[in-house]
Structure formats: C-alpha cells, structure tokens
Amino acid sequence: MTGYETVVGLEVHCELATATKLFCGCRNAFGDEPNTNVCPVCLGLPGSLPVVNRRAVELALRIGAALNCKAQRSIFHRKNYFYPDMPKDYQISQYDEPINVDGWLELPDGSRVGVERAHMEEDTGKTTHVGGGGRIHEAGYSLVDYNRAGVPLVEIVSRPDIRSAAQARAYVDELRSILVATGASDGRMEEGSLRVDANVSVRPAGATEYGTRCEVKNLNSLRSLERAIDYEVARQIELLEAGERVSQETRHWDEGDSSTHSMRSKEEANDYRYFPEPDLTPLVPDVALLTAAAEGVGAMPAERRHRLSNLLAAGSELATRRDGSTDQVVTVVDLGLDELVHGAVAAGADPRLALARAANEAAANPDAAKLLDPMAFAALLKMESSGQLSATQSKEVLAELMSKGGDPGQIARRLGYEQMDNASLGSMVDEVIAANPQEWRRYREGDDKVAQFLLGQVMKSSKGRANGKLVAEAFAFRRDA
Amino acid sequence: MTASPAPELGSLAGIAASVRAGERSARAVLAVSLDRVRELEGDLHCFNEVTVEAAEADADAVDRMVRAGLDPGPLAGVPVALKDNLCTVGIPTTCSSKILAGWLPPYDATVVSRLRDAGAVAIGKTNLDEFAMGSSTENSAFGPTRNPWDLGRVPGGSSGGSAAAVAAGMVPLAFGSDTGGSIRQPAALCGIVGVKPTYGVVSRYGLIAFASSLDQIGPFATTVADAALGLEVIAGHDPMDSTSLDRPAPSLLATLDEGVSGLRVGIVADFLSAGSECGDAVVAAAEALAAAGAKVDQVRIPELLLGLPAYYVIAPAEASSNLSRYDGVRYGLRVDGPDAETMNARTRGEGFGAEVKRRIMMGTYALSAGYYDAYYGQAQKARTLVIRAFEAAYRDFDVLLTPTTPSVAFPFGSKVDDPIEMYMCDLCSIPSSLAGHPAASVPFALSPEGLPIGVQVLAPALGEAVMMRVAASLEAAAPREARGPVTP
Numbered sequence: 001m002t003g004y005e006t007v008v009g010l011e012v013h014c015e016l017a018t019a020t021k022l023f024c025g026c027r028n029a030f031g032d033e034p035n036t037n038v039c040p041v042c043l044g045l046p047g048s049l050p051v052v053n054r055r056a057v058e059l060a061l062r063i064g065a066a067l068n069c070k071a072q073r074s075i076f077h078r079k080n081y082f083y084p085d086m087p088k089d090y091q092i093s094q095y096d097e098p099i100n101v102d103g104w105l106e107l108p109d110g111s112r113v114g115v116e117r118a119h120m121e122e123d124t125g126k127t128t129h130v131g132g133g134g135r136i137h138e139a140g141y142s143l144v145d146y147n148r149a150g151v152p153l154v155e156i157v158s159r160p161d162i163r164s165a166a167q168a169r170a171y172v173d174e175l176r177s178i179l180v181a182t183g184a185s186d187g188r189m190e191e192g193s194l195r196v197d198a199n200v201s202v203r204p205a206g207a208t209e210y211g212t213r214c215e216v217k218n219l220n221s222l223r224s225l226e227r228a229i230d231y232e233v234a235r236q237i238e239l240l241e242a243g244e245r246v247s248q249e250t251r252h253w254d255e256g257d258s259s260t261h262s263m264r265s266k267e268e269a270n271d272y273r274y275f276p277e278p279d280l281t282p283l284v285p286d287v288a289l290l291t292a293a294a295e296g297v298g299a300m301p302a303e304r305r306h307r308l309s310n311l312l313a314a315g316s317e318l319a320t321r322r323d324g325s326t327d328q329v330v331t332v333v334d335l336g337l338d339e340l341v342h343g344a345v346a347a348g349a350d351p352r353l354a355l356a357r358a359a360n361e362a363a364a365n366p367d368a369a370k371l372l373d374p375m376a377f378a379a380l381l382k383m384e385s386s387g388q389l390s391a392t393q394s395k396e397v398l399a400e401l402m403s404k405g406g407d408p409g410q411i412a413r414r415l416g417y418e419q420m421d422n423a424s425l426g427s428m429v430d431e432v433i434a435a436n437p438q439e440w441r442r443y444r445e446g447d448d449k450v451a452q453f454l455l456g457q458v459m460k461s462s463k464g465r466a467n468g469k470l471v472a473e474a475f476a477f478r479r480d481a
Numbered sequence: 482m483t484a485s486p487a488p489e490l491g492s493l494a495g496i497a498a499s500v501r502a503g504e505r506s507a508r509a510v511l512a513v514s515l516d517r518v519r520e521l522e523g524d525l526h527c528f529n530e531v532t533v534e535a536a537e538a539d540a541d542a543v544d545r546m547v548r549a550g551l552d553p554g555p556l557a558g559v560p561v562a563l564k565d566n567l568c569t570v571g572i573p574t575t576c577s578s579k580i581l582a583g584w585l586p587p588y589d590a591t592v593v594s595r596l597r598d599a600g601a602v603a604i605g606k607t608n609l610d611e612f613a614m615g616s617s618t619e620n621s622a623f624g625p626t627r628n629p630w631d632l633g634r635v636p637g638g639s640s641g642g643s644a645a646a647v648a649a650g651m652v653p654l655a656f657g658s659d660t661g662g663s664i665r666q667p668a669a670l671c672g673i674v675g676v677k678p679t680y681g682v683v684s685r686y687g688l689i690a691f692a693s694s695l696d697q698i699g700p701f702a703t704t705v706a707d708a709a710l711g712l713e714v715i716a717g718h719d720p721m722d723s724t725s726l727d728r729p730a731p732s733l734l735a736t737l738d739e740g741v742s743g744l745r746v747g748i749v750a751d752f753l754s755a756g757s758e759c760g761d762a763v764v765a766a767a768e769a770l771a772a773a774g775a776k777v778d779q780v781r782i783p784e785l786l787l788g789l790p791a792y793y794v795i796a797p798a799e800a801s802s803n804l805s806r807y808d809g810v811r812y813g814l815r816v817d818g819p820d821a822e823t824m825n826a827r828t829r830g831e832g833f834g835a836e837v838k839r840r841i842m843m844g845t846y847a848l849s850a851g852y853y854d855a856y857y858g859q860a861q862k863a864r865t866l867v868i869r870a871f872e873a874a875y876r877d878f879d880v881l882l883t884p885t886t887p888s889v890a891f892p893f894g895s896k897v898d899d900p901i902e903m904y905m906c907d908l909c910s911i912p913s914s915l916a917g918h919p920a921a922s923v924p925f926a927l928s929p930e931g932l933p934i935g936v937q938v939l940a941p942a943l944g945e946a947v948m949m950r951v952a953a954s955l956e957a958a959a960p961r962e963a964r965g966p967v968t969p
C-alpha cells in the first residue's frame with residue numbers, strides 16, 4: 001500500500017551440519033527413532049556438564065566470515081524458561097557477547113542487508129501433543145523427543161534493513177545458498193534445519209522512527225514467509241488507518257487460514273533472566289580456528305554465480321534471477337560443482353554443455369561429481385560435441401566416470417560406443433543404399449525427410465555406434481559424386 | 482555428654498599397604514567399617530543409603546586383583562563414603578530431596594570412577610542439607626544427621642553426613658562438596674580435616690550442581706595426610722568438565738613434612754571477634770606456627786566481609802537456574818496436573834523444602850529484569866573486590882589463617898528459624914569460595930564444653946601443597962583429643 005514503508009528484520013536459526021551435538025558426543029541426525037541420540041548431558045541429567053564442540057565453533061566462525069562479520073571473544077549465557085522440551089529448563093545461548101557481530105549480506109539485486117550478529121546456541125527437543133486437536137492446552141498428553149536437544153544452532157539476526165516480503169524471501173534464499181556453500185548447514189527448511197522468524201513493522205513513508213513491531217513465527221517455507229509478511233503488513237496498515245495502534249507481540253502464522261494470530265503480548269513475555277553460563281569458559285577463537293574457518297569459506301555464492309554466468313553467452317532464455325544467473329547456474333553453485341565446470345571449460349569443453357551436464361547428470365550424485373577430474377570431464381564433453389558420442393552415450397559414460405573413475409575414451413570403447421572407422425562406415429552406407437533404392441532416389445531428388453530415414457537405417461545397423469555427422473556426410477558425398 | 486576416642490582403622494596408607502600386600506583383605510576392612518556403621522547409624526543418621534552389597538562386590542574385586550598380582554591402587558580396600566549429591570550408577574542419588582528420591586543415575590561422577598580406579602570401596606551415600614543448601618544438615622528431607630561429639634548438636638553442613646561418618650570412625654575417608662563452606666564448616670564442627678581444593682582442580686562432572694561457579698568436591702579425613710591422599714586421587718583434569726583445569730593432580734604428600742620454616746603466615750584480623758573461642762584458637766595456632774619457624778603477622782582485609790552478602794546473591798542466582806530441571810518431566814518426583822505448567826508447579830511445590838525454595842526465589846529475584854544490575858551485577862563486583870583483596874594480601878603472605886566457623890557445633894533447632902543467623906556460619910569460609918582458592922579446616926582445640934574447634938588455612942589458587950604443609954604443622958601442634966574419631 002502506498003503511504004507506508006514496510007520494515008522487516010529476520011532471525012534465521014540454522015542447524016549446523018556437525019556429526020555430533022553442541023555440548024556432548026551424541027549424533028546430530030534428523031529422523032532417527034525418538035530419544036535414541038541422547039545422553040546425560042543433552043538430557044540435562046543432574047550432575048552432567050556441557051563441553052563445547054570445537055567443530056561447531058569452527059562452522060559458526062565460518063558463517064560469520066561468509067557474512068562479513070567480525071569474530072570476537074564470546075561467552076555463553078543461560079536463557080531461563082520452563083518448557084518440557086528443554087531438558088535443563090534453560091537454553092545455553094549467547095547473549096550480549098556473541099561470537100560474530102556486524103556483518104552484511106548482498107542480495108542478487110545488489111542490495112545489502114546488515115547482519116547484527118550470528119551467535120551460537122543449542123536446539124531444544126521436539127514436543128508432540130497427542131489428542132485434543134494437537135494444541136498444547138487441549139492435548140490429552142504430550143510426547144517429547146530429545147534427539148534434537150543440544151543440536152548446534154547459529155542464529156543469524158539481520159538488521160531491520162529489509163523493505164518488502166520479496167526482499168525478505170531473497171534474503172533467506174541467498175542466506176541459504178551461503179550456508180550450504182560454506183558446508184555449515186544442509187539448508188533444508190522442510191526438515192527444520194533452517195527456521196525463520198520475522199520482525200515486521202510499518203511506518204509512514206519518509207518517517208525515521210520505526211513502528212511497533214510484531215514477531216511472526218511458524219514460517220515453514222519461503223512461500224509462508226512472503227505471505228505472512230504481506231498479511232502482517234496489511235494488518236498493521238489497516239490498524240493504523242483505523243486510528244488504532246499496533247501492539248508489540250508475538251504472532252503465529254497459520255497456513256490454513258492464511259493469517260497471523262496473537263501468541264503472547266510483550267507483557268506476557270518471559271523474563272529469561274540471562275546470566276553468564278558458569279559451566280563454560282569464554283570462547284576465544286584461536287588462530288587455528290580462525291584460519292580453519294576462513295579457509296572453509298571460499299568465494300561466496302553471489303560471486304561464484306557471477307563468474308559462472310560470465311562463461312555463458314549473455315541473455316539466456318533460462319534466466320530466472322535478476323542477476324541473470326540461470327537455474328542451472330544456481331544448482332551448480334549450490335552443489336559446489338562450479339569449479340568442475342570452470343576446469344572443464346578451461347580444458348576446452350563447451351561451456352553450455354559443461355553446465356548442462358553438471359546441473360543435471362552430475363548433480364544427481366554431487367558427492368561423486370565433486371571428485372571428478374575436470375580434464376576427464378572435458379575430454380568426455382569434447383567427444384560429445386564432436387559427435388563421437390551421442391548425448392545418451394555421453395550420459396552413460398559420465399555415469400560410469402562418476403561411479404568408477406577412469407578414462408572416458410576407454411569407458412566409451414568398453415561400452416561399445418567406439419567410433420566406427422571410415423571404411424566400415426562407408427560399406428554400411430553402401431549397403432543401406434542398395435537395400436533402399438526408392439528412398440535413395442527420392443533423397444537424390446532432394447527429399448529431406450527421407451534423409452532422416454536413411455540416416456536412421458545406418459544408425460540401426462551400426463547399433464548407434466556410427467557418428468551421425470559422418471554418416472550424413474557420406475550420403476551427401478555419394479549423392480554429389 | 483562427652484565423646485570418647487574411637488577405635489581407629491589406621492591411616493589410609495596403612496590400610497592400602499596391608500591390603501596390597503595381602504595381609505588384610507579389603508573384605509575384612511569393609512567388615513570393620515560396616516560393623517561401626519551398624520553400631521552407630523541409628524544414633525547418627527549419617528547415611529541416606531548404605532550400599533552393603535555393592536561395597537562387598539567392590540571389596541571382592543579389590544581382593545581378586547591382589548590375588549591376581551595386580552595393584553588395585555593407592556586406596557586399595559579403603560572404605561569411603563560419598564555425599565549423596567555425587568552421581569553413582571544404579572545407586573539412588575537424592576541430594577536429600579524428595580524431588581530426587583529414588584533417582585538412579587545412569588552414570589558415575591568422575592570422582593566416583595577415580596576412587597574406584599584407586600581401589601577405594603564406597604559404602605554408601607551420606608546425608609546433606611537438601612541440594613547442599615544449609616549449614617547444619619537440618620534441611621535434609623530425610624531427617625538430620627547428629628554430631629558424634631554431642632548427639633544434641635548439629636554436625637554442620639551441608640556435608641554433615643560425610644563429616645559425621647568420618648568423625649564417628651565409620652569410614653576413614655569421605656567426600657563432600659563445598660560451595661561456601663560445606664566441607665570446611667562440618668569438618669570443624671566434627672573435629673576432622675576437611676579440604677576445599679582450588680576451583681577446577683577436581684572435576685565437577687557428576688556432582689549435582691548447587692552453584693556451578695563455586696561448587697568443588699573435596700575430602701574429609703581424620704588426619705591431614707589422609708586428606709592429602711584423598712585429594713591427590715580425585716584431582717586432575719577431566720575433559721568432561723570445561724571448568725576443570727588442564728593440569729595434573731597436585732602432589733601434596735611429597736612435601737607434607739617439610740614444615741613451615743620461613744613461610745609468611747597472615748592472621749586475618751577481621752575475623753577475630755574479641756573473646757570468641759574460635760578466634761582464640763586461631764591466635765594459638767599462629768603461635769604454634771611461629772614456634773615452628775613461620776613468620777606470623779596480622780593483616781586486615783576488610784573486603785572479605787563483602788563475601789557473605791555477595792555469596793548469598795550469586796549462589797542462589799545460579800541455584801535458581803540449576804534447579805529448574807526438576808520439573809517432573811523426565812525423572813524424580815512428578816505430581817500430576819491438568820497441564821504442564823500446573824504439573825511443574827505442583828511437583829516443585831511438593832518436592833522442594835523450605836530453604837531450597839527460599840534460595841530459588843532469592844536467586845530468581847536477583848536475576849530478574851530490572852534487578853539484575855542492582856543484585857547479581859553488584860554481587861559480581863563485590864566478588865571481584867574479594868579476589869583483588871586476596872591478591873594484595875598474598876603479595877605479603879604465603880597463607881592466611883582464620884577461624885573456620887564463628888562458633889562450635891550448635892544445638893538442633895537453634896538457628897533454623899533465623900536464616901541470616903544460619904548464613905553467618907559461612908562468614909569465614911565464603912571468601913575463598915568466591916575467589917576459587919583452596920582452603921582447609923584443621924581441628925586445633927577443644928572448647929570448654931569439650932567440642933572441637935577448627936582453624937582454617939587459606940592459600941592462593943593452586944597453593945594446595947603449601948596449605949597442606951601448614952595444616953600438617955598445625956595438626957602436629959594440636960592436642961590429640963581435639964580430633965576424631967570419637968564414639969558418641
């Protein structure tokens with residue numbers, strides 16, 4: 001609506017892709033049998049104590065570096081509140097001395113969103129309310145799974161720099177790419193590895209003061225995020241237009257009725273009674289950690305997409321993003337296969353073909369694809385471009401190259417895709433002409449449709465081993481002779 | 482009434498040597514200990530649980546090792562008692578609270594494993610003030626422990642059960658935890674040696690937390706040498722405790738007999754209230770050290786008096802958070818309700834005793850929005866002042882002397898209605914806790930009514946070796962009848 005400006009700040013919780021939890025040695029895994037990845041520490045049993053997972057610290061620092069944050073000495077605090085899925089009834093989190101502060105994130109359209117902080121904390125367990133319609137106050141009883149309790153999280157808090165629902169979506173999308181690229185997270189929103197809360201307010205256009213904000217929770221997808229912000233903005237504007245005030249509160253997005261509902265007001269909000277966690281010592285990032293984090297970061301997705309797009313001719317019809325990158329480019333960068341493409345192109349492969357094979361066939365098995373030798377990949381692509389291999393054959397060879405490795409030429413020969421020599425090709429063409437005199441006559445009279453038929457006959461008798469381009473040339477040579 | 486000397490089991494080194502040599506079986510040593518428990522437990526109530534079968538199995542395991550030519554360790558066959566806030570696999574660990582009654586930990590505290598690895602035989606879990614909050618053991622949900630020197634008086638607290646068990650000769654070694662004096666104060670009131678190590682020297686893993694930044698496990702014994710050996714066995718880095726210091730266990734016994742010649746000893750004048758029998762004992766102790774070659778002087782450290790009020794903000798604040806987990810959801814008592822919140826409230830309302838509730842409320846208040854700076858923040862500043870004052874004092878002195886307690890063991894019920902009066906018991910022991918420094922209480926004198934008086938030796942962080950040397954010198958100068966074990 002005109003006359004108002006939307007102001008959004010996002011809090012993104014990202015589960016770190018560590019092998020073990022933040023403060024104990026339990027497995028950090030999604031989808032296991034409930035309460036199987038638990039121990040005295042993550043169950044908060046009396047007498048147990050937390051010990052920080054160094055790998056989680058490294059990944060948190062890596063995220064901070066990727067978001068242009070300053071890494072600093074940090075401490076953990078206890079955030080105290082009672083909830084059945086919190087084993088200790090306090091959460092170990094970072095408060096006023098977080099590990100990363102003051103960064104920013106550049107979106108594909110070139111806008112920048114400030115990052116206030118990216119701090120570490122532990123996840124809670126998961127409560128399932130059984131009976132009574134699934135809501136806690138009506139529940140017959142509740143079941144708690146503590147597998148997730150103690151899983152390491154990094155909470156990335158943006159500054160209120162976002163001005164639209166679409167920009168909020170672009171921010172989360174870009175952040176997700178970065179988190180995946182750094183290896184810090186799998187970035188799966190549907191599994192809850194990435195959770196987003198939005199602080200939404202509106203103010204009259206041109207105002208310098210912020211309006212009263214509402215925190216919107218339960219945003220389970222990028223689509224919910226966008227819709228919830230749009231809804232909330234409209235709701236707040238409607239209130240203001242009616243001369244009412246927006247009250248500061250936490251609101252729950254309900255996908256079912258496409259609206260937000262008040263969860264608790266500021267007055268009802270918990271007093272978390274933060275105080276420094278006495279069971280842990282300060283985190284002072286040492287040189288080894290900072291170096292490991294910096295080395296883990298590498299080039300950011302935006303920069304890598306840009307480089308990869310530059311390989312291709314401009315103005316592709318596949319372009320879906322404002323920065324001109326295509327879905328294939330996004331996929332390849334997300335999966336970390338862009339270096340493979342660059343390597344193959346440097347070795348002489350066709351850029352479009354390299355990108356297509358990387359984004360489709362290689363992407364089916366990204367772990368194996370990352371181990372591909374760019375030279376071998378390029379050799380294969382060149383065989384396909386030159387017509388030595390059909391597209392189907394090329395994909396078969398690539399599959400074997402990824403699963404077993406080796407030389408693409410040898411694999412092609414072993415699979416019987418070896419190029420036929422000219423002599424046998426010539427005699428095969430002569431046999432087809434002899435067997436199809438009528439078609440040959442029509443071909444000589446200039447019937448293009450029959451050319452395809454003759455070519456097909458040769459391919460058939462060669463069981464696909466013949467090079468289509470050479471076969472066409474052989475027919476043309478005999479016609480013109 | 483007066484107590485009489487008890488039969489002695491012998492020194493820890495003596496017991497272990499005879500068991501290791503096969504002269505005496507661990508099972509036979511255990512039998513002596515258990516006989517004594519059977520004889521006196523009815524009067525004293527030192528234990529929440531005596532684990533006879535587990536102890537016999539452990540003793541048999543020690544004896545098997547000896548027969549197999551293996552060394553069970555430096556505490557071979559030594560019966561020990563464990564404060565009931567140390568986790569023990571499959572043995573109820575209750576903190577003397579209804580809220581944890583019957584809870585069976587799935588793991589052993591690091592200290593418990595180290596004792597077993599050293600050949601010790603744990604005979605049971607000792608009584609304490611609920612969640613270690615108190616100075617008399619009257620706050621136990623399972624009834625108080627009595628002082629073997631006078632059954633009408635408290636043994637001190639919170640580790641009253643461990644102190645009384647050693648003082649009565651049931652075990653030669655016991656372990657407690659000290660947050661503001663919970664080892665030293667009962668040691669003094671029971672006429673035995675009690676040591677609180679430097680914070681971080683002993684792992685807290687498996688010690689049920691009261692106030693995490695202050696809690697530290699330490700030994701009770703009748704002699705300084707036995708306490709030193711007990712501490713050596715449990716000390717040393719533990720990767721399961723982030724606050725555990727990354728250094729080996731201190732060597733104490735090796736230098737125990739080196740005397741105090743040339744050491745600079747400061748008497749903390751601020752804690753010598755005129756005419757008190759405990760203050761007089763400190764002066765006498767200082768004279769004994771001077772006679773043994775120490776340079777003794779008085780020192781004023783008025784900042785130490787800030788310790789008590791600071792402690793009674795910081796410890797409850799941490800406790801309010803540490804005790805949140807007793808919510809009825811996962812273990813311990815559950816009193817049902819229509820929803821989780823009501824179940825929580827009912828469980829905690831019924832499960833915790835009055836003193837625990839008082840401290841949870843004080844701590845919650847001190848951490849609340851709007852009050853944090855005035856209470857918790859201010860208390861941390863006072864803590865820093867205490868630390869700085871100690872730093873200054875230790876530029877001039879190697880150790881400091883104070884009374885362990887303002888008074889001798891007091892009669893049951895005499896302080897329960899006045900929390901402040903009860904809190905004052907910790908006046909002299911709290912400063913070292915806040916600073917994370919080591920401190921030991923050594924029995925040094927008897928009051929006119931025949932009750933033991935302890936003198937406290939303070940040292941800077943990691944000063945255990947010097948501290949124990951001074952303690953040994955005091956022990957040598959003290960009358961034998963001032964220390965246990967005794968028979969009530």
Ligand SMILES: [Zn+2]
Nearest residue numbers: 024026039042
């Ligand atoms: Zn765990």
